[in-house]
Amino acid sequence: MEYALEQEQLKNIERVLREDLIALGVHSVLLIDIAGNIIAELDNGETNHDVYSLAALAAGNFGAVSAMAEIIGEGEFSLLFHRGEKENIHFSKLMKDFLLVTIFGHETSLGFLRLKAAESIGKIEEIMQS
Amino acid sequence: MAVINLKKKELQAKIVYYGPGRGGKTTNLEYIHENFRDRIKSDMIAIKTHGDRTLFFDFLPFDVGKIKGYDIKVQLYTVPGQVKYNTTRKLVLKGVDGIVFVADSMKVQREKNLVSLRNLQQNLAEDKKSIFKIPLVLQYNKRDLARQGIPLLPFETLEKSLNRQLKVPSFEASALAGENVVPTLKKIISMTVASLAKELK
Numbered sequence: 001m002e003y004a005l006e007q008e009q010l011k012n013i014e015r016v017l018r019e020d021l022i023a024l025g026v027h028s029v030l031l032i033d034i035a036g037n038i039i040a041e042l043d044n045g046e047t048n049h050d051v052y053s054l055a056a057l058a059a060g061n062f063g064a065v066s067a068m069a070e071i072i073g074e075g076e077f078s079l080l081f082h083r084g085e086k087e088n089i090h091f092s093k094l095m096k097d098f099l100l101v102t103i104f105g106h107e108t109s110l111g112f113l114r115l116k117a118a119e120s121i122g123k124i125e126e127i128m129q130s
Numbered sequence: 131m132a133v134i135n136l137k138k139k140e141l142q143a144k145i146v147y148y149g150p151g152r153g154g155k156t157t158n159l160e161y162i163h164e165n166f167r168d169r170i171k172s173d174m175i176a177i178k179t180h181g182d183r184t185l186f187f188d189f190l191p192f193d194v195g196k197i198k199g200y201d202i203k204v205q206l207y208t209v210p211g212q213v214k215y216n217t218t219r220k221l222v223l224k225g226v227d228g229i230v231f232v233a234d235s236m237k238v239q240r241e242k243n244l245v246s247l248r249n250l251q252q253n254l255a256e257d258k259k260s261i262f263k264i265p266l267v268l269q270y271n272k273r274d275l276a277r278q279g280i281p282l283l284p285f286e287t288l289e290k291s292l293n294r295q296l297k298v299p300s301f302e303a304s305a306l307a308g309e310n311v312v313p314t315l316k317k318i319i320s321m322t323v324a325s326l327a328k329e330l331k
Binding site: 006007010011033034035036037038039050053054056057058060063064067 | 132133135136142144171175189203205221224225235
């Protein structure tokens with residue numbers, strides 16, 4: 001797993017995250033790789049999460065869930081979502097080695113978020129491959 | 131694999147503490163956390179069983195400071211040492227940039243060190259990495275037990291059985307007392323950063 005992103009690409013990725021997800025009302029969004037490194041992180045200015053720990057745990061969690069999927073004969077679970085009282089976390093896979101982690105409250109509907117996350121993923125994949 | 135962010139002038143590197151179960155990997159991180167509180171803003175994350183054994187990993191992010199204008203962020207991980215948790219070990223090893231192998235100096239653990247080192251070599255190979263090329267430091271832990279009369283393997287024996295082919299830097303340490311914990315960490319950080327700098331060129 002090796003990759004390089006130009007400054008321009010990073011800038012564009014951040015723009016997509018801001019315009020598609022933060023503007024939608026998402027509290028914070030992280031683009032990480034499956035080793036737990038942060039590539040991009042944005043928030044709405046009101047949250048203050050420990051994003052490095054979050055990234056490490058999200059990558060570990062994703063790895064663990066994938067291993068569970070394999071054991072029961074699934075390639076991968078399509079919906080990875082944790083529901084909380086105030087905050088929810090949604091994970092989506094991006095290409096082979098990346099994860100998009102979104103943290104959002106109940107004012108944002110899960111369906112709409114999934115739709116928007118899928119859209120941004122399409123755009124980010126395009127940027128990364130450009 | 132390290133992340134180098136040119137925009138933020140930041141470099142993130144992943145260092146994993148590897149070794150047999152109950153060897154002192156978590157204790158190393160706990161000592162570092164305790165003694166560098168001013169540099170470590172977040173809490174140490176430990177996913178462990180009720181028996182206090184690492185189940186998945188421990189995680190400690192660590193700001194090293196600036197090198198050539200880049201903010202160096204090192205992420206320290208431990209793996210579960212128990213043989214049966216190899217799947218999680220492989221997960222944690224993904225994208226590793228540097229490794230500290232924590233060996234148990236107790237005489238009775240000699241075989242376990244070898245099994246764990248071989249396991250490391252194999253897991254790295256599966257990820258197309260070579261144990262001979264990746265930055266690696268050996269730490270012979272639990273030297274303090276000698277004072278309690280517990281039979282330990284002499285330094286030379288440990289060197290011969292673990293480091294004969296690797297020929298990497300090694301330290302005698304006591305994670306519990308903090309002896310040589312920081313020198314081990316400094317060594318692996320400098321080796322990792324040097325190797326990343328070489329790759330950048």
